[in-house]
Amino acid sequence: MLLRILHTTTYRYHGSVDMAQHMVHLSPVDTPCQVVEYHALRIAPEPAARHQTTDVFGNLRTFFSLQAPHETLSVEADSRVNTHVPRPIPCKGAFADITWERARNRFLYRAGAPYDAASEFLFASPMVPRDDTFSAFARPAFSAGLPLLQAAAALMALIHTELEYKPASTGVNTPALQALHQGQGVCQDFAHIMIGCLRSLGLPARYVSGYLLTQPPPGQPRLIGADASHAWVSVYAPRPGSTEAIRSHERRTGEWFHFDPTNNRAGWGSPGEDYVVLATGRDFSDVSPMRGVIQGGAGHTLEVGVTVAPPEDIEALQET
Incomplete structure (x- = not known):
């Protein structure tokens, strides 16, 4: 089964944020039951620094920093994953x-x-x-x-x-x-x-x-x-x-x-x-989708949107 996942996180700050550092766990990994065919992480505004590492549990995580004032932050993870039917829980053996x-x-x-x-x-x-x-x-x-x-x-x-x-x-x-x-x-x-x-x-x-x-x-x-x-x-x-x-x-x-x-x-x-x-x-706490620290701002509103569907369904929705 081929699935596309769009996971969008948007922060709107009540006042300008001067600097920020964030860590996200939004990148699927290959397993015996799934193969990641495509993954992109789009961040706005563009980070001053960004790199991906593997954590101690084998997860992919991305660190990025923003070093210029900003009043909004948008992070969109776009993934296509081919999943397979798992074996059932064994009843013998x-x-x-x-x-x-x-x-x-x-x-x-x-x-x-x-x-x-x-x-x-x-x-x-x-x-x-x-x-x-x-x-x-x-x-x-x-x-x-x-x-x-x-x-x-x-x-x-x-x-x-x-x-x-x-x-x-x-x-x-x-x-x-x-x-x-x-x-x-x-x-x-x-x-x-x-x-x-x-x-x-x-x-x-x-x-x-x-x-x-x-x-x-x-x-x-x-x-x-x-x-x-x-x-x-x-x-x-x-x-x-x-x-x-x-x-x-x-x-x-x-x-x-x-x-x-x-x-x-x-x-x-x-x-x-x-x-x-x-x-x-x-x-x-080990795998929260997004966490970080900011300097500045006086509160925020948070919007999170997730879509999981066959790729053609999402593409049809985006065209309407």
């Missing part, structure tokens, strides 16, 4: 057989144990603490001896059914525990809650930012900028085998499986062909 307790025990401290990079996704992060409230909420999904991936799917379904998706019920900085207590939120909150539940049970989990192809309501046309960014979770399943076997023979020690509690969908590599992976991190 090695990864399907490992229990959640065995997976958890693989990450208990042992002197001389081999390093697994997934370990860094076990710990509390700026927006997702480890807390007994999370583990208590998750316990009904984690019965004794249940395979890890089945338990993760049960937790995804629990969040999907027990929490209410309600736009504007939370903000970008709402703590995950607060969203859980109030029982409602948006995709970012659902992802943070699921991550908090998994980590509080000793299981590695990552935050995934991206996009999801949606359809307009029946009888209504698609509108440019009417979509939104999306977020979901990837859960790490260690490769079965003894610690000694992994140390001596295995370079890849596990796989990441994707779970979307907002829509109750899951897959190996992404939750579906209609998803586009943008970036992964410990939580939203």
